[in-house]
Amino acid sequence: MTSDAPRPEARAPRGFNDRRARDLAAERQILEKVSAVYERYGFEAFDTGAFEYADALGKFLPDADRPNEGVFALQDDDEQWMALRYDLTAPLARFVAQNWETLPKPFRRYAFGTVWRNEKPGPGRFREFTQCDADTVGSARPEADAEIIAMVVEGLEAAGLPAGSSVVKINNRKLLNGLLATAGVADEGQKLAVLRAVDKLDRLGPEGVRLLLGEGRKDESGAFTKGAGLNTAGAEAVLAFVAAGAGGRVETLDQISNIIGGSAEGDAGLAELSAIHQALISLGVGPDRAVFEPSIVRGLEYYTGAVFEAELLLETKDDKGAPMRFGSIGGGGRYDDLVARFTGQQVPATGFSFGVSRLASALRAAGREQGGEARGPVVVIAFSQDDMAEYFKAAGELRAAGIAAEVYLGTSGMRPQMKYADRRLSPAAVILGGDEIAAGKVTIKDLDLGRELASAVTDNAEWREQRPGQQVVDRAELVATVRRILDADQLKVGK
Incomplete structure (x- = not known):
């Protein structure tokens, strides 16, 4: 399409709704x-x-x-x-x-x-x-x-x-x-x-x-x-x-x-x-x-x-x-x-x-909506193209256990990726950097708990030191750890 071609207006017909x-x-x-x-x-x-x-x-x-x-x-x-x-x-x-x-x-x-x-x-x-x-x-x-x-x-x-x-x-x-x-x-x-x-x-x-x-x-x-x-x-x-x-x-x-x-x-x-x-x-x-x-x-x-x-x-x-x-x-x-x-x-x-x-x-x-906010998947943070196989392997393990998961496939850095997970209302983020992969470890951030704990931290240096809601576990414990986070979230909302 040439630059001077007319563009249609993005609009939904009246009486037809988009639903997320x-x-x-x-x-x-x-x-x-x-x-x-x-x-x-x-x-x-x-x-x-x-x-x-x-x-x-x-x-x-x-x-x-x-x-x-x-x-x-x-x-x-x-x-x-x-x-x-x-x-x-x-x-x-x-x-x-x-x-x-x-x-x-x-x-x-x-x-x-x-x-x-x-x-x-x-x-x-x-x-x-x-x-x-x-x-x-x-x-x-x-x-x-x-x-x-x-x-x-x-x-x-x-x-x-x-x-x-x-x-x-x-x-x-x-x-x-x-x-x-x-x-x-x-x-x-x-x-x-x-x-x-x-x-x-x-x-x-x-x-x-x-x-x-x-x-x-x-x-x-x-x-x-x-x-x-x-x-x-x-x-x-x-x-x-x-x-x-x-x-x-x-x-x-x-x-x-x-x-x-x-x-x-x-x-x-x-x-x-x-x-x-x-x-x-x-x-x-x-x-x-x-x-x-x-x-x-x-x-x-x-x-x-x-x-x-x-x-x-x-x-x-x-x-x-x-x-x-x-x-x-x-x-x-x-x-x-x-x-x-x-x-x-x-x-x-x-x-x-x-x-x-x-x-x-x-x-x-009436304030009695069923389901509440739609929770997003667990997000596996992507640091390097060289480690994509590890990211997809982690996501595959979570999916096989019945846990919704995705690998971040954009081009942004870690901070925007965490913001993406937050916007998706994801329960957790999985961090597999080079050091974690080499040591057979995985860092898992409980996003709900992190927000809750961070509200009591007023100093940026203290926040970086405490890394609220974040834990490092053996790579083999990935699924079990994420499952505990999900179970705790369900208990909070009374499901």
């Missing part, structure tokens, strides 16, 4: 711990490809006014349109429809993987992120919903949230459908507009939702969102319904029963929630961990019955240390019609999904 070892380690720990819970409940690990045919994915995203209808799509060489999966549930429905005859029924699976959404990015809202799901396909029993909820409660606690720091809020789409049927709302588009309005209650408050239930609402930028078109009585009935969540689970069901007017669909929803309540009692999930909340509707269109959303209750702080409300950390529900898109035959299904990056962010914001 600390973030990846935290997410890996969450996935390992949650997966262990799912497997204890008898769920099978499963995955699908990143791409699905666009018609198989369906059009369920709420951000459907964008040109690409919420997905990233491309045309294959056979002229069929493919799209990156926007969640892990729609691909599951396709797989079940394709393999139903050979699957154990019900089919219980969990999955984690990257999903992509062509939506407007913003704080906490990404175009690429990792989801973790658990689903039961083939059971219409409310107990299947209850078991998913109980598993979510246990999984979140296993991931690092202490008991009582999150709550699963539960509702049933049939309740609101029953209310709207009583109010004379039959148009599916209008029903969907009502659901989407209610789904914004947390963000817009009752007055904002009241506008969206009616003629519409103009936001701060001046953009107008068309409303659901309910009359005043209908809008007030919906607002009364979503405000009926005070009290325990039984009390909430009683309040909802008084509001929805005894419609057939509403009564079916109440019966399902009552059965979920009884199952949750048997599963040991009390009202402090799972509540009935009529304002929870979930934004995706494919939910048909029970819906649930997990909310963080811990006090959290933003990057500047200011208190903030974190809100939802995952959700799900029943989607009995999704497989029927392919087969024409209804297959009951229920599941839950959480964003792994979002949960990791929630734990960090």
